[in-house]
Amino acid sequence: MERxxxxxxVGAAGLAITSxxxxxxxxxxxxxxxxxxxxxESQKAKTLRSYHVDRAQGAVDMAIVRGKDPExxxxxxLGEMGGIGLFIQKxxxxxIKPNVAFDRPPALGxxxxxxxxxxxALLCREAGARKVIVADNPVNQPEGCFFKxxxxxxxxxxxxxxxxxxxxxxxxxxxxxxxxKTWSMFYRPFEQATKVIGVAPCKDHNLCSASMTMKNWYGxxxxxxxQFHQQIHKVIADFPHMIKPTFVVLDATRILMHxxxxxxxxxxxxxxxxxxxxxxxxxxxxxxYTLLGRDPDKLDYxxxxxxxxxxxxxxxxxxxxxxxxx
Amino acid sequence: xxxxxxxxxxxxxxxxxxxFFAFIAxxxxxxxxxxxxFLEADPLVALATAITTHTLYxxxxxSLVVLIPTILLGRFFCNWICPYGILHQFIGWLFNRRxxxxxxxxxxxxxxFALKYYILIGMLSAAAFGSLQVGLLDPISLFYRSLTVxxxxxxxxxxxxxxxxxxxxxxxxxxxxxxxxxxAMNLFIPRFFCRVLCPLGATLGLFSRFSLWRxxxxxxxxxxxxxxxxxxxxxxxxxxxxxxxECVVCLNCLDDCPHDALSFNMLPPVAHExxxxxxxxxxAILAGITGLLFFPFSRSSGDLTKNFKKEVMRPPxxxxxxxxxxxxxxxxxxxxxxxxxxxxxxxxxxxxxxIWTPVMNMKMGYCELNCTLCGQVCPTGAIQKISLPQKLxxxxxxxxxxxxxxxxxxxxxxxxxxxxxxxxxxCQEVCPISPKAIFSRPVEITDRWGKTVKLTRxxxxxxxxxxxxxxxxxxPVKDLRAIRVTAVxxxxxxxRSLLLK
Numbered sequence: 001m002e003r004x005x006x007x008x009x010v011g012a013a014g015l016a017i018t019s020x021x022x023x024x025x026x027x028x029x030x031x032x033x034x035x036x037x038x039x040x041e042s043q044k045a046k047t048l049r050s051y052h053v054d055r056a057q058g059a060v061d062m063a064i065v066r067g068k069d070p071e072x073x074x075x076x077x078l079g080e081m082g083g084i085g086l087f088i089q090k091x092x093x094x095x096i097k098p099n100v101a102f103d104r105p106p107a108l109g110x111x112x113x114x115x116x117x118x119x120x121a122l123l124c125r126e127a128g129a130r131k132v133i134v135a136d137n138p139v140n141q142p143e144g145c146f147f148k149x150x151x152x153x154x155x156x157x158x159x160x161x162x163x164x165x166x167x168x169x170x171x172x173x174x175x176x177x178x179x180x181k182t183w184s185m186f187y188r189p190f191e192q193a194t195k196v197i198g199v200a201p202c203k204d205h206n207l208c209s210a211s212m213t214m215k216n217w218y219g220x221x222x223x224x225x226x227q228f229h230q231q232i233h234k235v236i237a238d239f240p241h242m243i244k245p246t247f248v249v250l251d252a253t254r255i256l257m258h259x260x261x262x263x264x265x266x267x268x269x270x271x272x273x274x275x276x277x278x279x280x281x282x283x284x285x286x287x288x289y290t291l292l293g294r295d296p297d298k299l300d301y302x303x304x305x306x307x308x309x310x311x312x313x314x315x316x317x318x319x320x321x322x323x324x325x326x
Numbered sequence: 327x328x329x330x331x332x333x334x335x336x337x338x339x340x341x342x343x344x345x346f347f348a349f350i351a352x353x354x355x356x357x358x359x360x361x362x363x364f365l366e367a368d369p370l371v372a373l374a375t376a377i378t379t380h381t382l383y384x385x386x387x388x389s390l391v392v393l394i395p396t397i398l399l400g401r402f403f404c405n406w407i408c409p410y411g412i413l414h415q416f417i418g419w420l421f422n423r424r425x426x427x428x429x430x431x432x433x434x435x436x437x438x439f440a441l442k443y444y445i446l447i448g449m450l451s452a453a454a455f456g457s458l459q460v461g462l463l464d465p466i467s468l469f470y471r472s473l474t475v476x477x478x479x480x481x482x483x484x485x486x487x488x489x490x491x492x493x494x495x496x497x498x499x500x501x502x503x504x505x506x507x508x509x510a511m512n513l514f515i516p517r518f519f520c521r522v523l524c525p526l527g528a529t530l531g532l533f534s535r536f537s538l539w540r541x542x543x544x545x546x547x548x549x550x551x552x553x554x555x556x557x558x559x560x561x562x563x564x565x566x567x568x569x570x571x572e573c574v575v576c577l578n579c580l581d582d583c584p585h586d587a588l589s590f591n592m593l594p595p596v597a598h599e600x601x602x603x604x605x606x607x608x609x610a611i612l613a614g615i616t617g618l619l620f621f622p623f624s625r626s627s628g629d630l631t632k633n634f635k636k637e638v639m640r641p642p643x644x645x646x647x648x649x650x651x652x653x654x655x656x657x658x659x660x661x662x663x664x665x666x667x668x669x670x671x672x673x674x675x676x677x678x679x680x681i682w683t684p685v686m687n688m689k690m691g692y693c694e695l696n697c698t699l700c701g702q703v704c705p706t707g708a709i710q711k712i713s714l715p716q717k718l719x720x721x722x723x724x725x726x727x728x729x730x731x732x733x734x735x736x737x738x739x740x741x742x743x744x745x746x747x748x749x750x751x752x753c754q755e756v757c758p759i760s761p762k763a764i765f766s767r768p769v770e771i772t773d774r775w776g777k778t779v780k781l782t783r784x785x786x787x788x789x790x791x792x793x794x795x796x797x798x799x800x801x802p803v804k805d806l807r808a809i810r811v812t813a814v815x816x817x818x819x820x821x822r823s824l825l826l827k
Contacts, residue, residue, distance in 0.1 A: 102758070103694055103695065103696055103697070103758075104696070139756055139800070140666075140694060140796075141353070141490075141665040141666050141694055142490050142491070143353050143354045143490055143665065144353055144665050144694060144696075144697065147353070147354075148696060164490045165490065165491070166486055166490055166491070167486070167491060167492055168486060205755070206751060206754045206755050206762070206766070207749070207751050207754070207755055207782075224802065224804075226752045226800050226801070226802040227802050229749060229750050229751065229752050229755070229802070230742065230748050230749055230750055230802075231749075232749065258760075258761075259760045259761055259762055261755060262755070262756065262757065262758050262760070262762075263760060264758060264759060264760025265760040268760055
C-alpha cells in the first residue's frame with residue numbers, strides 16, 4: 001500500500017472517531033430526574049413593563065361620558081382627564097385590547113363596539129402614536145371574530161394594525177398574581193409596546209356576573225385558560241398584577257344585560273349610551289357594575305383587588321367627572 | 327409557437343388556478359370565487375353522482391365543459407387541465423430518465439394500464455346501488471384531499487402561512503403517504519397514477535372512443551424509429567395503431583417525430599386505431615361483481631342503521647346518511663373551508679363507505695354558529711347550501727327550527743361542579759345560543775371538610791341545544807370531556823331524533 005493512501009484512509013477513520021467523540025461530549029447531559037424537571041421549569045418568563053403614566057396631582061382619574069357619538073364622547077372624556085396628549089406621546093407604540101371574544105355582529109353587544117375602538121385608535125394616531133396595534137385572542141375562531149365584530153374594519157379605518165393570535169405569538173409571561181404566577185400570553189404585540197389601552201364592553205357573565213375592564217385581560221392569555229373558571233374571582237383580581245394599562249375604556253354604548261358573555265339576541269342588549277374612561281380598573285368596574293343594575297358590594301373580584309391594593313371601589317371619593325355630549 | 331408550448335401554458339395556468347382556489351378556500355379570502363370549479367367540472371363526479379342520486383347537482387353541469395371537448399378531441403383534460411396529471415408529468419420531468427432508449431421503453435403500453443377501467447367499473451357498479459366510492463381515486467378529489475389534510479398543514483408547520491392557529495387532521499399521515507406513494511411511483515412507471523389507476527382517465531378514455539380528432543401516423547413517412555415514444559405521456563402507441571382511450575393529447579409525439587409522420591387529424595381511418603380500451607370481458611364482469619358485492623357487504627355492518635356511530639356527526643346542512651354516502655365525493659373541501667378544524671376525514675367511524683368523508687370532532691374544533699361555509703363549497707350537495715337563517719331557525723325557518731348536528735350530554739362523573747365540588751361552567755359561558763342551551767342551578771353544599779361551598783351545576787336543554795359542540799371543545803377536562811356531543815337528535819334523520827316534536 002502506498003504511504004499516501006495509508007495516511008488518507010487511517011486519517012479518515014481517525015477523523016470519524018474524533019468527531020463522534022467530540023459530538024457526544026458536546027451533547028452529553030448527565031441531568032436526570034428532579035434535576036431534569038427543575039431545568040425545564042426555569043425557562044425564563046417575560047414580564048410586562050408598567051404602561052401607567054404619571055400625571056399631575058389632582059388630575060381626573062375617571063370620566064363618565066354620556067352621549068351617542070363615540071368619537072365625540074372619547075374626545076370629551078379624555079379632555080376632562082387632561083387630553084389624550086397626557087397619555088399618548090409622539091412616537092408611542094400603542095396596543096389596544098378590545099374584547100373580540102365571540103363571532104358576533106356588534107349589535108349583539110358581545111364584543112367591543114367598533115366605533116368606540118375606532119375613536120380610541122384615531123385619537124392615539126392624532127396624538128402622534130407611531131403605531132397602533134389591535135390585538136385579542138378570541139374564544140371563537142379569530143378571523144371570524146375580528147371580521148364579523150367589525151373590529152378589523154374599524155382598526156384598519158383608523159390606521160391601526162390588527163394582530164391575530166398565531167401560535168408563535170405566545171410566550172410565558174409573569175403574571176405575579178395570587179393564583180396565576182406565570183402563564184402563556186399573546187405576547188407579540190407587547191414586544192415593542194410603550195402604551196396599552198383596554199377597551200372592554202360592559203357585559204353580563206354567567207359565572208363571574210360581569211365582564212368589564214378587568215376581565216377583558218383574560219383575552220390576552222392562552223394555554224389552558226378554561227381552568228380560570230375554577231377560581232374566577234381570584235383570577236380576575238390577578239389581572240391588575242399582570243398589566244398596568246395606560247388607561248381603560250368601559251364601552252357601555254350597548255350593555256349586554258342577559259345571557260352573557262355571548263348574548264345572541266337583540267333583546268339581551270340595552271342601550272347604554274355611556275363610556276367610562278379611567279386609570280383605575282377597579283373604580284371603573286365598580287361604576288360599570290351599577291350600569292348592569294347590580295350591587296358592586298356583591299362582586300367578589302372588585303373587593304379582592306381592592307384588598308390587594310390594586311385599585312379602589314370608592315370611585316366617588318376619587319377625582320371623577322360626569323359629562324354629557326350632544 | 328409550437329402546440330406543445332400552448333399546452334404547457336395551459337398546464338401552468340390550470341395547476342396555478344387549482345392551487346390558488348385551494349389556498350383561498352378559507353374564511354379570510356373566500357369572497358365570491360368559484361373555488362369548487364375543478365370538482366364541479368369533473369365528469370366522473372358528475373357521472374357517478376348522477377348514477378347514485380339520479381340528479382345532477384347545481385354546478386356539476388360544468389362537467390359538460392370537459393366532457394363535450396373530450397368527445398371531440400379525446401382525453402385532452404388529462405394533459406391540459408387535470409392538476410393531478412400535471413403534477414405527475416412535472417415529477418416525471420424532474421426525475422427524467424437519461425437515455426432516450428430507456429424513455430422509449432418506459433412509455434410502451436402495458437396490460438396493467440387496463441386496471442383503471444376495472445377500477446371504474448367496480449366503482450360505478452357500487453354507485454348503481456347508491457354508494458359513491460369514486461372519490462377514493464378521482465384525481466381532483468384525491469388531490470384536493472391531499473392538499474387539505476396533509477400538504478397545507480405541513481406547509482403551515484414550516485411557515486405559519488396557511489392558518490392563524492394550526493389545523494390538524496386525523497390520519498393525515500395516511501393521506502400524505504398515499505400522495506407521496508403516487509408521486510414516487512412516477513420514478514418506476516411514468517404517470518403511474520394516470521395510466522394505471524385513474525378512474526377519471528378511464529371515464530374520459532371511454533368517451534374518447536367518439537373523438538373526431540386523434541393522432542394519425544403516416545405509414546409512408548414512418549421508419550419505425552419509435553422516437554415518438556420518448557415523451558409519450560399516455561403510453562398510447564403512437565408508433566403503431568393509436569390507442570385512442572390511452573392518448574392524453576399531450577402532442578409531444580408531433581414534436582419528436584423526425585420524419586413529420588404524425589399529425590393531429592380529424593376523422594382519420596378507423597383501421598389505424600384501437601378505438602376501445604384493451605378490456606377483457608371476464609375481468610370486467612369480475613370488477614362489476616366486486617362493486618356489486620361491496621354494497622351489501624358494507625351495508626350489512628349496520629353502520630347506517632342499528633349500529634350507527636355516535637361519532638358520525640355530519641356538518642350542518644348534511645343530508646341523511648344514506649344519501650350522504652351517495653353524494654359525498656370525499657374531496658374534503660368542506661374540511662378546508664371550515665374555520666375551526668372541527669371537520670375531520672373519517673376513517674371507519676362511518677363504515678368502510680365513509681372513509682375520508684367529513685365528520686365533526688369536537689376535540690379538534692366546534693361548529694361556528696354564524697357559519698355555513700361547508701355547504702357553500704360542497705360540489706355535490708352532500709352538505710346542502712343552507713342559509714344562515716335556515717341554520718339558525720330564524721324568519722321563515724322558525725317552524726322547522728335550527729339545524730341540529732347532535733345533542734350535548736353531561737358526563738357527571740367527570741364534571742368538576744357535579745362530582746368534585748369545584749366551580750367551572752365554561753360550557754355555559756361559551757354556549758352561543760340565546761337563551762343558552764346550557765343552564766345551571768345554584769347549589770350550596772357542604773364539602774368533605776365541613777365547609778360550605780356555593781356552586782352552579784350545569785344542565786343541557788335538549789330543545790335548545792344544536793350540537794355545535796363548543797361546550798365540549800372548551801371543557802377543561804381535556805381528554806375525555808365532561809360534556810360531549812353525540813349524533814342523536816340530529817335534524818337530518820328522523821331515526822336519530824331524540825325528542826318528540
